[in-house]
Amino acid sequence: MSTTTTTWLAISGLALVLAGPISYALLLRVPWVRSTAAPNLALVAVGLALGLIAAVRARHGWPVWLAAGDVLLTLMFVGALFGLFRLPAPSQVPGEQAPAPDFTLPDQDGQPVTLSSFRGKGPVLLVFYRGHW
Amino acid sequence: MQQAGGTVLAIASDPVPKCRQVHQANGLPFAVLSDVDLQAITAFGVLHQKGPRGKPIALPANFLIDADGRLRWGHVSRRVQDRVDPADLIQHVRHVIDL
Numbered sequence: 532m533s534t535t536t537t538t539w540l541a542i543s544g545l546a547l548v549l550a551g552p553i554s555y556a557l558l559l560r561v562p563w564v565r566s567t568a569a570p571n572l573a574l575v576a577v578g579l580a581l582g583l584i585a586a587v588r589a590r591h592g593w594p595v596w597l598a599a600g601d602v603l604l605t606l607m608f609v610g611a612l613f614g615l616f617r618l619p620a621p622s623q624v625p626g627e628q629a630p631a632p633d634f635t636l637p638d639q640d641g642q643p644v645t646l647s648s649f650r651g652k653g654p655v656l657l658v659f660y661r662g663h664w
Numbered sequence: 665m666q667q668a669g670g671t672v673l674a675i676a677s678d679p680v681p682k683c684r685q686v687h688q689a690n691g692l693p694f695a696v697l698s699d700v701d702l703q704a705i706t707a708f709g710v711l712h713q714k715g716p717r718g719k720p721i722a723l724p725a726n727f728l729i730d731a732d733g734r735l736r737w738g739h740v741s742r743r744v745q746d747r748v749d750p751a752d753l754i755q756h757v758r759h760v761i762d763l
Contacts, residue, residue, distance in 0.1 A: 562749045616744035618723055624709040624738060631729045632707035636697040639687040641680050644673065644695055646704075650733045653669035654760045656753075657729065659710050659722040662676040663686045 533588070541585035541594040547578025548601045552608045568612050579605050631655075666693065668761045675699050677721045710740055726753060728760055736760050 555571040558564040564571070579601050586598035625632060635645040649655045665672055672694035676683065683696040697704070705711050705722045715721035724741040726748050737756045739748045 559745070562747060562751075566746045566749070568745075612745070613743070618742055618744060618746075619712055620742070621723055621725070621740040622709045622711065624725075624740060625707075625735050627735055627737065629735050630733055631727065631735045632704070633733075634699075634704040634707060636675065636699050636704060637680050638695040638697055639680065639684040644697055646673075646729070647733060649671050649729075649731075651731060653671065653731050654665070654736070654757070655671045655673060655729045656665055656757065657704075657708070657725075657727040658672065658674045659705060659708065659725040659727075660674060660676050661712075661715065661721050661724060662678045663682050 537585050537588045537594055540581045540588070541597045544578045544580070544582030544585055544601055545597055547574050547581065548604045549578075551575035551578065552604075555608075572609070572612075575605050575608055665757050665761075670757070670761065673697055675704055675722065677702060677705060677719070708738075728756055730760050 551571040551574040554574065555564070555568055558571075563569075582594075582598040582601035585594040589595060631646060633645065633647045635643050638644050646655065646657075674686075674692070674694060674696045676686075676696070677699055678686070679700055680698045683698045686692070687696045699705050699722070702711060702720060705720075708725065708727060710723040710725040712721050712723045724744075724747060726737075726739045727735060728737040730736045737760070739753075741747060
């Protein structure tokens with residue numbers, strides 16, 4: 532009975548640790564999930580806890596190795612989210628209420644667009660993006 | 665935003681043909697500007713000097729400028745996957761348009 536419980540804990544632990552990154556990849560289109568990864572990290576945390584409980588109960592053998600795998604997967608997921616994908620800090624972003632720096636740039640048809648030409652007409656939303664590749 | 669008399673401008677360090685590709689492939693209802701010289705990207709402080717493949721690119725960022733040409737709100741991503749929540753963005757746009 533006890534062994535069955537340990538087996539169950541170890542396997543569901545690994546399943547949850549794997550479900551974290553997989554569900555993150557599937558839910559990338561949901562803005563708050565993409566930005567925070569909160570539900571995915573929660574899945575991983577629960578999975579890791581189950582795996583560790585299983586390892587402590589078993590003391591030796593495969594549940595311990597599985598728990599070590601859980602720890603490794605968790606570190607990889609957290610490391611990727613917060614380390615690998617970190618961007619450098621912006622430098623000298625103009626402050627609020629400051630006059631926006633003007634520019635003239637070609638649009639997709641090569642026609643020049645000047646930011647200050649919209650002054651007096653209405654607000655402008657600038658969307659800087661990383662480019663296409 | 666555009667219905668309320670506003671303008672949306674997308675900016676990246678891509679050359680014009682790449683911008684045209686992005687514009688057409690996504691059927692974008694706004695202009696996609698090419699900032700190969702990093703003029704606007706640097707002016708707004710959102711230069712990512714060593715982007716993927718070592719090329720300088722823009723950090724993902726949004727700036728809202730009012731009709732007087734003043735900066736009213738900005739958001740710069742700190743992680744690759746971090747983006748503005750569209751609902752948040754709409755709130756800020758509404759606020760600037762109402763004024």
